[in-house]
Amino acid sequence: MDKQLLALLVCPVCQGKLVYKKEQNELICKPDGLAFPVRDNIPVMLENEARTLTADERLEK
């Protein structure tokens, strides 16, 4: 995942900051509880394609 692009992207729902999780290859928005996938090196910034975070994921730091 390209670092420059990562620095530019925000959550499409709340425009808040995203955290990139390398292991899952996802961009996380904690407040909205959404994980946006990166497929074939292209971030998929669509709410309806995002995974809903589990309660544990939302709580962990």
Add this chain to the structure above:
Amino acid sequence: MSESEKENQTTHFGYQQVGVEEKAGKVAEVFHSVAAKYDLMNDLMSMGIHRLWKRMTIEMSGVRQGNSVLDIAGGTGDLTLKFSRLVGKDGRVVLADINDSMLKVGRDKLLDKGCSGNVEFVQANAECLPFPDNTFDCITIAFGLRNVTDKDKALRSMARILKPGGRLLVLEFSKPTNPVMSKIYDTYSFTALPFMGKLVTNDSESYRYLAESIRMHPDQETLKGMMEDAGLSRVEYHNMTSGIVALHRGVKL
């Protein structure tokens, strides 16, 4: 809006009425179907004139070295390719499209043309763009706004992420200004286009949708008003090919 109200709301998909929630999926089917032959079909259908429309868009964009540009619904990357050369190594071009098939065709094409380093790809919906406020010097949407479900929301989203002084350019089919041209164009669109679509992509329905969606799209003055309502200033438009296509430009002040 409650969920039940949302379910009852309809919008147009070409001449059909469909649920607001359904339109994006139907548009997606069209573009998954045509992605591989998209460039060829554009050349055939417009007899190559789409290249001139796009060149005019580049000229009106005022984009220069070091700028940040967003090409929304950038599809197969015609504008991105030209912007990438204009902004140089200190600039940046982001190609965004809601459709992954189109993005992949675009990325392959840009790589083939030796365009890399300053271009990024993002799958995004024009109605809720994933960028911070005041990010881009220029945003273009060429033959894309027509397919967006909530156009006002999309225009507001674009205005939000433009830098002050940044320009939004909307290149889109519009209303022919000449009645004779309008007749010829109608006949051409509803007979020749679906026929060519059938021959090249074995999909006449997608090209019928194209012709219908063009007729449902707001005309020059209506779109100008919508851009002003979205917060853009000094909005003006230029008709091309007798108004078959119009290029609207607005500035964020």
